[in-house]
Amino acid sequence: MPVKVNHISVAALVDSGSSINIISKSFYDSLPDTCKTSICSVSEKIVLANNQSVNIVDKCTVKIQVPQGKHWIHTYILTQSSHPLILGTSYLISKKIVLDFSSLSISHKTAKVKLQKHVTVDPNSELLIWGKVANFILQGQTGMCQNSSHLLKSGLLISKAVVTVNSHKAVPIKLLNPTNDQIFISRGDIIASFEPFTEDYMLINADEKGKHFVQNVQLDKRSHTSGEKTESTFLSNIELLKHLSTDEQRQISQFLIQYKDLFVTDENPRLGYTELVKHNICLKPDFKPKHQQPYRLSPDKKNVLHDHLDELLKRGIISRFKKRKIYRH
Incomplete structure (x- = not known):
């Protein structure tokens, strides 16, 4: 269990x-x-x-x-x-926990498959990507991936396929954009649902002698090595601890690459810029400015704030504001 x-x-x-x-x-x-x-x-x-x-x-x-x-x-x-x-x-x-011995499982019947990085799908094209399954799905487990309601709202489709979970808890997903517009999906979006196979399913080998036909096949001749070079350049600025094993260093590197847009790099020179959260602000003609009311911080939070401000001052990101003293008589 x-x-x-x-x-x-x-x-x-x-x-x-x-x-x-x-x-x-x-x-x-x-x-x-x-x-x-x-x-x-x-x-x-x-x-x-x-x-x-x-x-x-x-x-x-x-x-x-x-x-x-x-x-x-x-x-x-x-x-x-x-x-x-x-x-x-x-x-x-x-706790009223029921064990289902027919499927030898107590977990949910389906699991969400989430996107691991930002992706832009061109009009009338297909794209093969990797999606992350939930942690309770075991490595090597076989199941069916199919469309999610969240992905359908964006206008994208996925091909229903039998997949196997790899060592990184990821499964291959083929996206299809049948529209005439580019569609952008963000990291963390739900792109599919994964249903593990049980005894209710029957796997039948496909007839290899049968003829299969596809239409409108367009080969992508563009080079895809630029992404790997960018990741290598990004990791060259980071020094990992030497006592970590090779597998631990690989896991940390993948985690840092997944959130590399949170760091200041040549590709992302603006400090703090990220696409994780986007706001659409609509201002009315007669709007009034919003003001944040001052509030007190606990001593612990004050120390943390002072440390952050000192670090920003050292890096030259902020500067001290010299205010004139006003004497009242």
């Missing part, structure tokens, strides 16, 4: 023969204090499936997140456990 504890995803074991919850000592120690209580000493015994008695000396309360919501659960702490977290029937019954 997929369980998340403070953004740490684990596969919890559901023990139908147990009424209590168990957490391993190593997993408990790795959790921050915000999602667990202090250890409470107890003197109790539990009986395992092999009729072996085990003394329990510690118990605690842990905050977990499942597809049905977030819950605080009482758990016993074991030094050695086959799983980091074992859930008993008492918790499942109290």
